[in-house]
Amino acid sequence: MISEDYLVKIAFWASDLTADERARACKGITEKTLTKGSYLCHRGDRVEYWMGLVSGLLRLGTVTNMGKAVTMAGLPPGEWFGEGSVLKNEPRRYDLLALRECRVALMQRVTFLWLFENSVAFNRFLVRQFNERLGQFIGLVENDRALEAPARLARGIAWLLNPVLNPGAGDYLAINQEEIGLLSGLSRQAANRALQVLEKRGLITIEHGGIRVRDRDGLQTFED
DNA sequence: GCATTAACAGCCG
DNA sequence: CGGCTGTTAATGC
Numbered sequence: 076m077i078s079e080d081y082l083v084k085i086a087f088w089a090s091d092l093t094a095d096e097r098a099r100a101c102k103g104i105t106e107k108t109l110t111k112g113s114y115l116c117h118r119g120d121r122v123e124y125w126m127g128l129v130s131g132l133l134r135l136g137t138v139t140n141m142g143k144a145v146t147m148a149g150l151p152p153g154e155w156f157g158e159g160s161v162l163k164n165e166p167r168r169y170d171l172l173a174l175r176e177c178r179v180a181l182m183q184r185v186t187f188l189w190l191f192e193n194s195v196a197f198n199r200f201l202v203r204q205f206n207e208r209l210g211q212f213i214g215l216v217e218n219d220r221a222l223e224a225p226a227r228l229a230r231g232i233a234w235l236l237n238p239v240l241n242p243g244a245g246d247y248l249a250i251n252q253e254e255i256g257l258l259s260g261l262s263r264q265a266a267n268r269a270l271q272v273l274e275k276r277g278l279i280t281i282e283h284g285g286i287r288v289r290d291r292d293g294l295q296t297f298e299d
Numbered sequence: 300g301c302a303t304t305a306a307c308a309g310c311c312g
Numbered sequence: 313c314g315g316c317t318g319t320t321a322a323t324g325c
Contacts (some may be wrong), residue, residue, distance in 0.1 A: 186325095202312070224302095251315085251316060251317090252316075252317070252318095253316085261302090261303090262302075262303050263301075263303095263304095263316095263317090264302090264303075264318085264319085265302070265306085267317070267318065267319090271318090281317090283311055283312075283315095283316065283317080284311085284312090284315080284316065284317095285309080
């Protein structure tokens with residue numbers, strides 16, 4: 076159980092709900108802390124919660140049968156996820172790894188399903204969320220040629236600041252170069268070089284312990 | 300060769 | 313001081 080004030084702070088979709096719906100949501104949410112390097116859940120788990128990241132950074136990915144780590148996406152604070160597994164009541168398809176200490180909000184499955192059945196605003200949010208994720212996925216398929224390191228990194232950064240999935244994100248990402256590397260499948264040094272390429276093109280500004288995005292669309296479509 | 304790891308000096312907070 | 317950054321040297325595939 077969390078307070079309504081707090082809910083609105085951590086869940087951008089909550090401000091559109093009715094007072095009754097918001098009260099229901101609060102009753103169904105708890106929080107937990109993850110230490111750096113621990114897993115929120117593994118591929119194959121049955122998940123009882125819909126989840127939102129309050130603080131920290133998660134990597135959504137899996138490990139190939141060859142043992143190589145593959146990142147599907149990074150999840151920044153403010154993003155909510157896992158609705159696919161909850162709605163279909165099926166095992167999670169990917170791992171969620173905490174790249175640093177994380178605070179995670181957990182909404183009970185029954186609460187999520189109640190909102191799905193009863194709240195118009197919540198359904199509008201879900202449709203937008205699904206639509207945006209579908210768009211990302213289509214971009215991935217259209218781009219199935221192997222992208223160079225700077226392009227892969229650029230796409231990862233653009234996804235972290237998706238204005239539909241995460242309206243509160245703004246243009247600044249508090250993420251260091253080691254974490255960017257972990258998300259992009261690069262070493263810290265390679266991530267550093269790729270970032271400098273993107274900065275020279277005027278797409279981002281590198282700051283201490285973070286990056287400022289100047290041209291999100293440019294990052295999304297960046298090649299070479 | 301290329302990318303990754305190791306190592307280190309400089310810088311920022 | 314501690315963590316992050318940018319660079320170079322060594323190492324492995």
